[in-house]
Amino acid sequence: EAEVAQSPRYKITEKSQAVAFWCDPISGHATLYWYRQILGQGPELLVQFQDESVVDDSQLPKDRFSAERLKGVDSTLKIQPAELGDSAMYLCASSLANPKMSGYTFGSGTRLTVV
Amino acid sequence: AQSVTQLDSHVSVSEGTPVLLRCNYSSSYSPSLFWYVQHPNKGLQLLLKYTSAATLVKGINGFEAEFKKSETSFHLTKPSAHMSDAAEYFCVVSDLGYQKVTFGIGTKLQVIP
Numbered sequence: 001e002a003e004v005a006q007s008p009r010y011k012i013t014e015k016s017q018a019v020a021f022w023c024d025p026i027s028g029h030a031t032l033y034w035y036r037q038i039l040g041q042g043p044e045l046l047v048q049f050q051d052e053s054v055v056d057d058s059q060l061p062k063d064r065f066s067a068e069r070l071k072g073v074d075s076t077l078k079i080q081p082a083e084l085g086d087s088a089m090y091l092c093a094s095s096l097a098n099p100k101m102s103g104y105t106f107g108s109g110t111r112l113t114v115v
Numbered sequence: 116a117q118s119v120t121q122l123d124s125h126v127s128v129s130e131g132t133p134v135l136l137r138c139n140y141s142s143s144y145s146p147s148l149f150w151y152v153q154h155p156n157k158g159l160q161l162l163l164k165y166t167s168a169a170t171l172v173k174g175i176n177g178f179e180a181e182f183k184k185s186e187t188s189f190h191l192t193k194p195s196a197h198m199s200d201a202a203e204y205f206c207v208v209s210d211l212g213y214q215k216v217t218f219g220i221g222t223k224l225q226v227i228p
Binding site (some may be wrong): 005018022033042043044045056089091093102103104105106108109111 | 151156157158159160161162166205207215216218219220221
């Protein structure tokens with residue numbers, strides 16, 4: 001079964017350092033999402049791509065977070081500088097342009113700990 | 116605007132007894148609704164989805180959910196809980212007009228032997 005690949009699985013970084021996460025969606029999925037899930041809470045959408053274009057980044061803290069999907073395939077989410085409050089699970093998901101057909105498929109996530 | 120309310124943050128059942136996880140939604144458009152399960156330190160796995168076809172939706176691992184428009188509910192049920200069902204469950208609504216996806220806060224299911 002096709003999967004959404006994410007790396008790394010775990011990341012520990014010191015505050016004020018830069019950190020980056022990578023996501024490779026299911027082949028053919030035009031829509032890609034980055035979510036942040038703080039321990040004990042539901043996932044919160046950070047950014048949504050349709051192909052290479054950002055369609056929603058209203059919840060992305062743009063002073064320190066950036067995301068790109070240059071060729072409309074894989075994507076990178078960057079935090080610079082990291083803060084203690086950024087410790088969370090970062091989940092990537094993808095879907096067909098019409099999610100009715102595929103639902104949303106999630107990767108296993110990257111667990112970030114900022115120390 | 117759309118929202119999802121999961122009515123219980125924690126549910127505890129005995130193994131072999133029925134499971135009921137409650138979810139209410141609001142949406143300006145005809146919604147699609149999903150239930151996802153998350154085991155500790157894992158990503159989210161799709162259990163089932165409602166996309167305006169049959170109102171009773173069957174999913175994986177014996178779970179099912181019924182879409183009730185009059186009650187704006189999409190409760191998740193299973194006739195008999197198994198130890199492996201212990202996890203966190205998220206109800207999700209998608210406003211497909213704009214592809215907005217909103218998660219509930221999650222319900223932690225504990226299964227007691």
